Amino acid sequence: MVYPILVTGGTGTLGSELVPRLLAAGRTVRILSRSARPNTEGVDYVVGDLETGDGIDAAVAGAEIVVHAAGSAKGDAAKAETLVSALRRAGIARHLLYMSVVGADTTPVVSSIDRSTLGYFEAKRKAELLVSGSGIPFTTLRATQFHSFFVAIVELGLRLPFVPSFAGFRYQPVDVRDVAQRLAELTLREPEGLVEEIGGPRVYPMEDLLKDYLRAIGRKRLVVPMPIPGAQPERNVPVQTSRSTTRPESAHGKSSWPKSLRPRHLTNRSLEPDCGLPKADQRAHASAHAPRPSPPDQKI
Numbered sequence: 001m002v003y004p005i006l007v008t009g010g011t012g013t014l015g016s017e018l019v020p021r022l023l024a025a026g027r028t029v030r031i032l033s034r035s036a037r038p039n040t041e042g043v044d045y046v047v048g049d050l051e052t053g054d055g056i057d058a059a060v061a062g063a064e065i066v067v068h069a070a071g072s073a074k075g076d077a078a079k080a081e082t083l084v085s086a087l088r089r090a091g092i093a094r095h096l097l098y099m100s101v102v103g104a105d106t107t108p109v110v111s112s113i114d115r116s117t118l119g120y121f122e123a124k125r126k127a128e129l130l131v132s133g134s135g136i137p138f139t140t141l142r143a144t145q146f147h148s149f150f151v152a153i154v155e156l157g158l159r160l161p162f163v164p165s166f167a168g169f170r171y172q173p174v175d176v177r178d179v180a181q182r183l184a185e186l187t188l189r190e191p192e193g194l195v196e197e198i199g200g201p202r203v204y205p206m207e208d209l210l211k212d213y214l215r216a217i218g219r220k221r222l223v224v225p226m227p228i229p230g231a232q233p234e235r236n237v238p239v240q241t242s243r244s245t246t247r248p249e250s251a252h253g254k255s256s257w258p259k260s261l262r263p264r265h266l267t268n269r270s271l272e273p274d275c276g277l278p279k280a281d282q283r284a285h286a287s288a289h290a291p292r293p294s295p296p297d298q299k300i
């Protein structure tokens with residue numbers, strides 16, 4: 001009997017691109033979610049919460065291949081620990097895939113101030129170590145930020161008088177579909193350990209990304225660069241130019257940021273398959289009549 005592939009985070013931005021690719025490869029999928037949802041063809045939902053541990057033993061029962069793509073701004077180490085413990089108790093997993101972030105191992109998080117702003121990276125690194133030390137054969141993929149990350153910041157800024165940007169930060173946004181494709185391929189192969197990272201085709205100053213997106217949706221807001229506190233300067237490791245957010249040598253993502261924002265992507269029909277943004281954002285875009293953003297010209 002071929003068991004379904006368990007996907008945590010299967011309802012998220014990445015997971016909702018990953019699951020159809022696994023189905024297209026002829027696999028069935030079990031999705032762990034905190035909310036009950038109706039099953040669909042090839043997909044069963046199980047309710048569970050990786051923060052509390054509720055429902056996790058039932059979710060992992062029979063799972064040989066597990067993709068851990070659930071995550072949130074805080075607490076990813078604890079979520080990984082809950083999952084790994086349940087998988088070890090069940091004792092049959094033969095491939096655990098973990099979705100991590102570029103910078104997990106290269107972002108210095110030492111002080112409590114670092115932790116308050118960059119603690120996400122520390123949690124992802126702890127989760128990586130839990131996975132690699134679990135005794136379960138594993139594959140860990142790190143990606144740069146998805147396009148949806150910048151969309152979320154703009155949407156936050158639209159509720160504020162300005163859009164906050166992190167002063168001096170540069171990013172290499174990657175289309176989530178490129179990440180999902182790579183993760184699907186890895187899921188269907190044997191465990192490979194820590195694999196090469198994936199980033200988008202180009203690096204941009206964060207301000208440019210936010211301004212591009214504002215232009216694309218036809219909205220005006222001041223973009224205000226804000227210094228991110230932390231002890232990096234003391235150790236002479238300027239996080240904004242460090243290896244925290246970019247991997248130019250791993251620019252495997254095909255779809256660039258400006259391409260994703262072309263006006264032809266701002267219609268209901270074309271957005272659905274092509275823009276790489278979450279459904280809620282797609283609906284917001286679809287109602288916007290936007291001018292074409294001028295592609296940022298910096299290549300760093």
Ligand SMILES: NC(=O)c1ccc[n+]([C@@H]2O[C@H](COP(=O)([O-])OP(=O)(O)OC[C@H]3O[C@@H](n4cnc5c(N)ncnc54)[C@H](OP(=O)(O)O)[C@@H]3O)[C@@H](O)[C@H]2O)c1
Binds near residue numbers: 009048050069072079
């Ligand atoms: N977004 C980025 O730019 C980026 C970049 C690199 C790596 N990553 C990593 O990629 C993974 C997916 O990111 P994403 O942007 O797709 O996330 P997302 O859209 O925010 O979705 C989060 C997913 O995690 C699940 N989840 C959250 N807390 C949970 C809990 N306590 N128990 C069970 N499930 C929980 C949610 O499921 P329910 O709401 O259905 O319960 C949802 O499916 C994360 O590990 C993230 O760290 C993200």
